[in-house]
Structure formats: structure tokens, C-alpha cells
Amino acid sequence: MTGSRNFAAALARLKSAGLRPTKQRLALSKLLFEGGNRHITAEQLHVEARHQGVGVSLATVYNALHQFTETGMLREVVVDAGRSYFDTNVDEHHHLFYVDEGRLEDLPRDSVGLSDIPAAPIGCRVERVELIIRVRRAAG
Amino acid sequence: MTGSRNFAAALARLKSAGLRPTKQRLALSKLLFEGGNRHITAEQLHVEARHQGVGVSLATVYNALHQFTETGMLREVVVDAGRSYFDTNVDEHHHLFYVDEGRLEDLPRDSVGLSDIPAAPIGCRVERVELIIRVRRAAG
């Protein structure tokens, strides 16, 4: 019952994004969007999928993550040179990054006072304002 | 005269960082710190050095950039997965990132109203607060 509702939700998400509901996309969509917000890398999602017996290649994971991002289901967050995180929370918000663990956590938009953002230079538009607080385990 | 003063300054920088003043480090230090603030990648700096006849390998450029960063002469800025930028401005400030060009520009700290930053979780300390405004050429 839960399974079928989740299936229906995943199906609806793909349908409204104009993506064919393949076995792989359905499985990845469920992994990503069931449960709370997630910040995950392609490799992590691939491992998770295989671990659940979902037959999906790494190339397909990358394809799906990019398609989900293009259609607004995900957003990409860059905090670490050489690794991209995909965020299931596409609302405006900020991030806490645990440098040691390579883990991202949401900060609600109103948890930070942010004002007077400079206007974009002429001929440009602001694509996004990213605020990342990098924290590290305190020494000692 | 200018040459010798620049040499003296580069020498002093390395000395105070506890790094041996090798030909390569002196040359890279001059390229980085003479003139205004810079945001540069390892590959870019390597090209620039070779272009000026400085014999330096890419591995050494990476070594030097990391050593300069560890000793506080540079700071690393992550805006693009798969490419690291090194910033000669180590004062607190923010960035404008021109996505199309892959170019970083400084925003003075007081050009943005930033307040009420959440405290670091217990056991952690805030290593840095990064604010990046991503801009893109306006369509049309």
C-alpha cells in the first residue's frame, strides 16, 4: 500500500517533468524523494541503488541527476572541488557544510540575516546566491 | 630596481612562511602577489609561468599553491566542481562568480548585509562563511 502510493508519487513526479517513467528513474526518484531532504553525490546514490538491488549504471545515475536538476526537481550544490552534491530541497535556503565528513545540512532561509545583495552587473542576471557555512570539528 | 624590490618582497613572504626561497617559489610568488588581487587556477598559473620563461612543472605549481594556502598567503575558493581557484585576497570578503566565463570577482565584505549567522554546532567551529553570487549573461 505504502509501496503503491510511493510508486504513484514517483510516477507523477516523472510525468510532470516530462520524463519517461523507466524502472531506473522510478527507483532513483523514490530513493531521492521519499523521506526527508537529502544532499547526495552521484556515487553515493549509485551505491545506495545497487545496495537495494536496483540495476542501474553509474552513467544512468548521472543522466537522471542532471535531468532532475534541469527540470527543477533537484538543485546542484558546489562545496567541494571535485565532487557535486545534489539537493532535494529546491526552496531557497542556505547550507552548513561539515568539512571533515563531507556532509551538507540545510539552514532555513530566515536563519541568516542576508540583505543588500549587490545588483548583478549590467548584462547579467543573478542565477543564485549561495551561502555556505563551513564548519570543522573543533581541535582538542 | 623594481625587480630587486619585488625580489626582496617575495623573499620576505617565503621566509616568513617558513618556506625555502627556491627559484620556482619565488617566481610563482611574484606572479601571484605583484599587482592586484587575483583568482587563479593551478593550470592558469602554470601557463602564465611558462609563458614568462619560468621553468616550473605543474606538480610544483600545485605544491606551491597548497603550501601558500596552508601558510595563509592564499585561500582556496570552491565555485566550480572540478576546478579550484586560489585567491590572493585572504581578507574576509565575498565573491561574484561569472558562470559563463568561469571568472571570480571580489565583493567587499560590507557590500552585503550579513548578520545573525547561526552558531556552529557543538564540537565544531566555523571555518569560513562563504557567500557567492552566481551571475550569468542575461538571455536575449
Added chain:
DNA sequence: AAAGTAGTTTAGAATTGATCTAATCTACTT
């Protein structure tokens, strides 16, 4: 100044995350 030592540089190999290719497969239309 010569010798000794620890630190530095380097070419080239290796690694990593990501993308590409082109052959196979599948969801949807007719």
C-alpha cells in the same frame, strides 16, 4: 669551502569524478 642532510622539484604514472560513444533495449504511438 666541502660534505652532509633535509627539503624541493619533476616527469610520468595513477587516481578520481565525470562525460562520451555507440550498441542494445524499452516505453509509447500507431
Added chain:
DNA sequence: AAGTAGATTAGATCAATTCTAAACTACTTT
């Protein structure tokens, strides 16, 4: 059921970075 556009995949490829270990050099000690 057949046809077609779209999707998946293994494996090759790529770009940035790191590693390795041999040669070199700055500095210290005689």
C-alpha cells in the same frame, strides 16, 4: 504487432589533481 524516439549501459575517454620515486638544491655542519 510494428515502428520509433527515447533511455540505458559497458567501456572508453577526459580533465583536474595527486602520487611516486629519482634527481636536485638550499641550508647546516664541519
